[in-house]
Amino acid sequence: MSLYYEAADILTNAKGAGGSLKSRVYRKSDFKSKPAQVYALASEAAKWSPVLKEVVEKSGILEEEKKLTALLALLLTHDLLLSKNGVAAPSNHPLKVAITRHKTRLNAELIKTRVKLGFGDVNALRAHIEGKGSSVDNMKNGTSRGGHPRWVRVNTLQSSLDEQLANTFAKYGRKESLSEIASASSSEKVLHVDDHVPDLIALPPGTDITTTSAYKNGHVILQDKASCFPACLLDPQSLGGHVIDATAAPGNKTTHLAALMGDDAKSTDDSKRRIYAYERDKDRAQILNKMISTAKASRTVTVHNQDFLSVDPKSDAVHGVKAVLLDPSCSGSGIVGRDDGPKVQLPEKAKEKDSSKTLRRSSRKRKRAPQSPPRDSPAEQDGPQIEQTPLELDNEPSSPLESRLQALSTFQLKMVTHAMRFPSARRITYSTCSVHSEENEAVVLKALNSKIARELGWRILTRHEQVDGLRRWKTRGHHIACHIAEACIRCEKGTADGTMGFFVAGFVRDIHDEEIEAALQRRVSSVTHEMSDVALADQDVEEEDSWEGFSD
Numbered sequence: 076m077s078l079y080y081e082a083a084d085i086l087t088n089a090k091g092a093g094g095s096l097k098s099r100v101y102r103k104s105d106f107k108s109k110p111a112q113v114y115a116l117a118s119e120a121a122k123w124s125p126v127l128k129e130v131v132e133k134s135g136i137l138e139e140e141k142k143l144t145a146l147l148a149l150l151l152t153h154d155l156l157l158s159k160n161g162v163a164a165p166s167n168h169p170l171k172v173a174i175t176r177h178k179t180r181l182n183a184e185l186i187k188t189r190v191k192l193g194f195g196d197v198n199a200l201r202a203h204i205e206g207k208g209s210s211v212d213n214m215k216n217g218t219s220r221g222g223h224p225r226w227v228r229v230n231t232l233q234s235s236l237d238e239q240l241a242n243t244f245a246k247y248g249r250k251e252s253l254s255e256i257a258s259a260s261s262s263e264k265v266l267h268v269d270d271h272v273p274d275l276i277a278l279p280p281g282t283d284i285t286t287t288s289a290y291k292n293g294h295v296i297l298q299d300k301a302s303c304f305p306a307c308l309l310d311p312q313s314l315g316g317h318v319i320d321a322t323a324a325p326g327n328k329t330t331h332l333a334a335l336m337g338d339d340a341k342s343t344d345d346s347k348r349r350i351y352a353y354e355r356d357k358d359r360a361q362i363l364n365k366m367i368s369t370a371k372a373s374r375t376v377t378v379h380n381q382d383f384l385s386v387d388p389k390s391d392a393v394h395g396v397k398a399v400l401l402d403p404s405c406s407g408s409g410i411v412g413r414d415d416g417p418k419v420q421l422p423e424k425a426k427e428k429d430s431s432k433t434l435r436r437s438s439r440k441r442k443r444a445p446q447s448p449p450r451d452s453p454a455e456q457d458g459p460q461i462e463q464t465p466l467e468l469d470n471e472p473s474s475p476l477e478s479r480l481q482a483l484s485t486f487q488l489k490m491v492t493h494a495m496r497f498p499s500a501r502r503i504t505y506s507t508c509s510v511h512s513e514e515n516e517a518v519v520l521k522a523l524n525s526k527i528a529r530e531l532g533w534r535i536l537t538r539h540e541q542v543d544g545l546r547r548w549k550t551r552g553h554h555i556a557c558h559i560a561e562a563c564i565r566c567e568k569g570t571a572d573g574t575m576g577f578f579v580a581g582f583v584r585d586i587h588d589e590e591i592e593a594a595l596q597r598r599v600s601s602v603t604h605e606m607s608d609v610a611l612a613d614q615d616v617e618e619e620d621s622w623e624g625f626s627d
């Protein structure tokens with residue numbers, strides 16, 4: 076019987092363990108049940124929870140069975156009604172007895188819910204739930220947003236969109252709208268060619284292309300749409316000169332930059348443009364090398380297993396660098412499926428339903444937003460989801476998330492201001508896969524207000540100056556940064572746009588080399604002083620990335 080308690084325990088995640096549901100199950104060593112069984116039950120019950128919540132509530136068993144918590148009732152009902160082997164416990168076990176005696180009632184409620192949702196039999200409902208993970212409400216009103224599309228970037232160093240459409244995706248029907256892809260099941264052969272990022276294709280959620288030769292040979296790369304924005308925004312082909320990818324592993328954006336540099340990058344001429352890819356972590360630098368070689372970008376990219384902050388902007392090694400792509404470590408709060416595990420909808424007792432409404436209403440009235448929990452805490456994990464309010468900028472760090480965000484943003488600002496020091500650089504993109512303003516607009520604002528930006532002529536790249544696809548992108552920055560909000564590009568996770576949560580902004584400068592040289596001379600004596608001004612203390616930050624590459 077420990078199976079149900081253990082599955083409940085892992086879904087509640089009371090200790091706020093980090094990572095996906097799967098990693099949390101397999102990390103835990105003290106299960107009595109088989110970890111695979113716990114994982115299967117927890118993830119299946121979570122998927123079915125929008126339906127089972129209604130079934131359990133309507134049956135009224137929570138009012139009658141004092142032994143059953145909402146989560147145990149959900150898990151047991153799942154196995155009683157939907158598992159081939161039924162409830163995994165001896166027939167006289169009190170929990171099994173407590174659920175089994177309501178089987179007829181629960182079954183009747185499941186039939187009613189299924190019919191109401193418009194499914195002919197339980198297999199049709201199962202197929203829908205397996206395919207899309209939609210909520211009952213979405214199913215009811217037909218507004219299911221579906222899942223997260225599988226984004227595939229054609230690697231134009233090796234292939235072309237037309238070639239891939241004619242070969243790898245020859246049997247796929249082309250759809251005009253992304254929503255048709257998001258709501259398709261993984262077995263449907265349909266695709267959508269993206270409207271904002273060139274050479275990008277959306278496939279139905281869960282589509283596996285890792286067995287195709289195009290994927291194995293690096294002709295196509297798995298990369299979320301949002302993660303393609305920084306290289307597009309940097310627009311390296313319009314600038315000339317060399318490019319730095321300051322925080323490069325695993326290499327999605329490095330290989331994208333190489334693809335955008337196109338023919339130039341293919342040239343064997345010694346004077347050709349290069350990408351200097353920095354990665355401070357040794358193991359990740361190896362992954363980066365592998366990705367670059369599979370994508371056939373080695374002719375353009377040189378990998379440096381080095382801390383970007385230790386690169387002297389004036390050294391010969393980086394002479395002629397015109398653009399810097401900066402995608403540093405961040406909280407990773409925008410990543411889909413990384414650690415926002417399954418959302419469980421729990422049944423409520425009739426009486427509790429009323430009181431919980433009161434609670435929610437009163438919390439909305441509170442003037443100051445409740446502390447947003449750390450990324451790893453139960454609220455952002457697999458437990459019952461607490462209503463979230465956007466984190467407000469606050470100078471007094473009082474929760475682990477706030478202090479973590481402050482450490483991250485200090486590090487991120489340090490990276491941006493270092494990139495601003497490269498004398499020949501004209502454009503920088505700064506991106507994160509975080510949803511928090513502290514790591515996004517706030518860093519951009521602080522960087523723009525820094526002494527180095529002002530002295531060396533850096534300003535924001537306005538929306539009007541952005542490449543066509545990104546200029547047309549509607550979701551812009553948060554208004555805490557009102558005068559630059561339009562210039563900041565945001566992607567929200569879980570919307571019809573089918574992206575992860577992401578942020579990117581560009582910096583440019585238009586001044587001449589001589590003016591920059593003079594400004595650099597003037598500030599030689601003040602640099603050390605400024606470094607301490609912005610509290611650029613080294614911070615240990617957890618690494619996060621948007622790796623979706625070859626071993627996806």
Ligand SMILES: C[S@@+](CC[C@H](N)C(=O)[O-])C[C@H]1O[C@@H](n2cnc3c(N)ncnc32)[C@H](O)[C@@H]1O
Nearest residue numbers: 322324325326327328354355382383402404620
């Ligand atoms: C968000 S990931 C980059 C993802 C990558 N741009 C991509 O699209 O595949 C951040 C990477 O930066 C590396 N990193 C963090 N600080 C660094 C530094 N100071 N110098 C070089 N690399 C750094 C981390 O090890 C991590 O691999």
